[in-house]
Amino acid sequence: MSSDWFKRRFLSSRSAAGRGQEAAQEPQWQEREGRQLLPLPYRRPKFLRGVSCSEERQSGKRPVRCPPRDRPLQWNTGYAEVINAQKSEFNEDQATCCQISIRKKDYGKEDDQEWLILCSTEYLTGYYWALFDGHGGPEAAIMASNYLHYCIKQKLEDVVRSITEDCPPMHLNGQCVCQSDPQFVEEKQIRQEDIVIGALEKAFQECDEVIGQEMEASNQSGGCTALAALYLQGKLYVANAGDSRALLVRKQSIIPLSTEFTPETERQRIQHLAFIYPKLLADEFTRFEFPRRLKGDDVGQKVLYRDYSMQGWGYKTVEKDDLKYPLIHGHGKQARLLGTLAVSRGLGDHQLKVIETVVEVKPFLSCLPKVEIFDLMVQNIKEDDVLIMATDGLWDVLSNEDVAQVVRRFLEENKTDPYRFSELAKCLVWKARGRKDGYYWTLANNTPASYDDISVFVIPLHNKDEKLGLCF
Incomplete structure (x- = not known):
């Protein structure tokens, strides 16, 4: 599909009328120091509620931001973030956390519906978390955080009949043109989860194309990485394009659920x-x-x-x-x-700046995400099993083992705190940010701390169906 939905949903309604002080403070299309402003207003993730742009620009200060306690995220997910140490004017990380209501496709109807406010379980409900790390500015990350989950919803609705049957049919309409069709599908070992993976891959591709079109139309460069987790029908799908990382921490083991993209791996x-x-x-x-x-x-x-x-x-x-x-x-x-x-290659990375030369890179350089699956229905999930999703600002200074050690110790010492997953996310950000020692930021062992933007999700996996939280 084209980017018409995106333009209608996010780019055409720029009037501040009826939107109060927040809208009045949003940057509009204009030139500033020879560079066009982003087509979408800069703001922090919606679920943070109340963090203003001016707070981002506080010189030398790096306060840790968390969602308000009276508006918990789905599954009681914890989230925390901190801006970089004056590396850039804006926090280039973005995050999304929401439910995805997947309905039977009713062809012929307008597909541009305000589905974000529809959280019915009419057919299937998925739960979605995503982190985006912008490169060369926050623009691509903002667009991806607004659009990728819509692409995923649409692609899943296109194949919803296949992902609700034990054996995906050869033809989407259920016809059997050749009597051996089910046998051919079985020989190829095509499963429900393969259809979901294909939908995720196609969603990443479409989102990348839309971002490329919008960035080119607004004469902007840059891109972003994307790390998305989708819980659907008892399985956790983790799709990654970039150098953010997802790590499942259990009491006796750690399980990496993403593969990082680097110039060496690519x-x-x-x-x-x-x-x-x-x-x-x-x-x-x-x-x-x-x-x-x-x-x-x-x-x-x-x-x-x-x-x-x-x-x-x-x-x-x-x-x-x-x-x-x-x-x-x-x-x-x-x-x-x-x-x-x-x-690392990711959504919208359509340009590479080479010393003084800018080499244009078309969408064919975009790569598919790598998708890992964790089946929660067959695993013995314990109370303190959590999925950690974080941008590279965390992983640059903390290893998988470092993070696992912090997670286990914190959860063991805070068993009765109803906000412990939010506090754990905050603790991880603090660990990586360190403290300011004069001009520098250092860790507890006096080694350099992370100067990058840091964003962390802590997703508890135990009793997931009892912790749905809010829909955005």
Whole structure:
């Protein structure tokens, strides 16, 4: 579908009439220092209720923000966030937490309905949490936080008949054109959850395309990562595109439920795109990877290298073009992509800024999310089993083991606190933010704290059906 719904829902109603002081303070379309303002008003997640833009800009202060206690999130989910240490004017993280009411598709009716206020369980109800980490500004993250769950709802409604049957039918209308259709589906081992995964993948693709269109139309660059969790029919689906992370913490184990995207993990895909579209390299970069940047003395020598088709390494004779700046170099989190700090591919990352050159990247560079499934119906879920979702501001300074240790100790010491999951989210943010020591922020062990935006969800998995909370 086109972005018409998005434009009608979020871009056409910019009048402040009847919206009070909050609307009057929202930035409108205008030029500021040569840069267009974001097409959507900058604000914090709706469920924070009351955090103003002016509070974000308090120089040098990094207060931890949480939802009000009288408006709990679904499942009594805990949430906390803190802005970066003056790295950017705005907090570039965004978050969404809501129910998704999935109804039978009634074709022929207008699909642009204000479904966010409809929380009936007429057919299926899903529960959704998502984090978005903006790059190059908060614009793409704001759009994704407003739009991705709508895309997911729509894609699930398109296939709702298949995800409510034990064996998905070959034809969506239930017809059996070939008597062997059920057998072919069984041989391919296609299950209900595969249909849900496909819906999530298609939703990410559509959301990415819409963001790309809107960013291009408003002459803006940047993008965002996306980490989304969907609970549906007893299963938890975690879809990730970027370097945020989801971690299931249990009493005796930790289970990673997301795979991070980094220039190193995405190396072959990026190199392949550079091979297909060499103009993206602006004749300044080489797509080949070498252990180090080559020098003039290497010309004519056989050196280690690898290309998009290679998992291993080989040798090639160095040519003059190989002396150009490498597309990817370094390792892991600190790997660099096109000379800039690693920016994991995610929703709306349609441009890469290369030193002084801007290389335009079309939507074909967008990648599908990686989806992990955790079946709560077959697991023996305990009271203190929680899913931790957080942006990279947390994981940059705390390991999985560090987080698990904090979680277990905190929940053991606060068994009777009705707000303990919210307080745990706050505790994790505090741990990663550290304290200000003069100009610097440091952890308890005097090592550098996180200077990035930090956003954390703590989602309790025990007795989930008794903790529905509010719908937004």
